[in-house]
Amino acid sequence: MSKPTLLRRILTTDLPVLGIILLALGPFAWMILTSLTPSEQLSATGVSVSPTGWRLDNYTRLFAQTAFLGNMGHSLIISVGTVLLGLSVSVTAAYALSRFRFAGRRAIMLQFLLVNMFPVVLLILPLFVLMRRLGLLDTHLSLIIANATVAIPFAVWMLTSYIAAIPKSLDEAAMIDGCSRLTALRRVVLPLAMPGIVSTGIYIFITAWNEYLYALTLGGKNVRTVTVAIQTLIGEYQIEWGLLAAGGVVGAMPATLLFLIVQRRLIGGLTQGAVKG
């Protein structure tokens, strides 16, 4: 590589890519800077760009004055619950769809795909009426069930493509060796599909953690998730942007970190399956 080509590469590739990255990360970076600037300074001189002006004031206030930790606990219970419910019913369904050819298979797959496309607004209103009738409003269970409407169809599609990629001959060999269908599923297919199951589970966790409209409608005083709590920071404190930004950064952290850890494998699955973004 001679020098002109390096310069050329920097001008035509590195700099434009840097621009795209700045565009993608700039707004969030701005929010992080806002959260590090103390309130008084924010109203006086604006967001502090240099590290000398950074304080953790907004974060200490967030945890000391609001119930943010409790909100994170609720979000955690709901997200883990959704992952468990979603994965437990989807694994066997995906195994059936990838290993058997039976009457109605196509219709069932189509049905799961269709469910994923339903507008939230069409489901949220009757689900509210349903939960009210069952006395489940403002409980973790109601939100786990509501999130399952998205999680299950998604997990079935993802896992079906993961399991279909595991050679059929492996479980056939296990069955010839005396395993039953279910033992073959448990001992052979499950361990091999584990990376796929884990990334599907993490994706469900992220969507459940980030979910807002169900949490707003079906939650309440007892069960208030992080996403709803961030929104309510506005009302209580007359848009204190520093505090709000701290809430946003903390609330976005778990999902973002998980996403970065599994992004490579997840994107492989998402682009193959082409399921809901």
Add this chain to the structure above:
Amino acid sequence: MSLLNPSLAAARDYPTPWQNRLMPYLLLLPALAVVLIVVFVPMLEAVVTSLYDLVLWKPNAARFVGFGNYVKLYADPVFWTALWHTIIWIGLTVPLQMGLGLVAALLLNREFPWRGLARALVIIPWALPSVVIALMWRWIYDPNTGVLNDLLLRLSLIQSAVPWLADPGIALYAVIATLTWQGFPFFAVMILAGLQGIPQSQYEAASIDGASTWRQFRHITLPGIAPVLATAGLLRVIWVANSMDVIFVMTEGGPGYATHTLPLYAFIRARKNLDFGYGTAIAVTFTIMLGLFVALYIARTMKEVER
């Protein structure tokens, strides 16, 4: 599993066809049962509710009105406004996301040392909660202290601060810009996967034949990623049409009705006025309109599944 062993052991010795045939249905049963209860039953209920005049704080006043709500809808000017906004919303957001995503994907497909890092960073907006995105952009758009006005004033692109979300003529486009930002990484990632499926040899052959970069893009790259663009585009039309959380947090549909889209109108109607009959009627109408895109997407995906 040991509980099942006797019967399954028998099945191995004398394969009984009905048991084998029943197996996939048994495995599917839990997932199907849950989906039936939490999706299909509520959906049917929504259709039924839309035929009633049901206001939630008047419990005993549910009255069957047939297609009354739909007739009311036809005469409701807000419905037509929201429908028009939905068309602008989809018609601008999806092409903008796709265009920006295509540029990002073409850049990220080139050779440079920190490519892996860049690919990981560009998708971060995708993982952020909608609420956080909406609040972040409200802060950026803030008329007094927001960074956007500050930047534009300094560059003298505008003469005075613009109230981005408070001006009925601008608010919808400001929200569209936010959603474009949120959604372009999805396209970038999908298109990137498509680009990697195009064999390098085609480009080599073309450049030996003297084809310019533009002609290579036009005749190799575009046809190569056309299926991805179509699938991702359809998926995104459905997703963007449905998504109302960002608008709801940014403007609550305001100022006035300036950022009402159809699903948001249905949600606000039901949430603020507890007018569930009319709200679900709007939701059902919207779902039927979206049905065409859903049908197209499903037809495409099912064809790929069958291979």
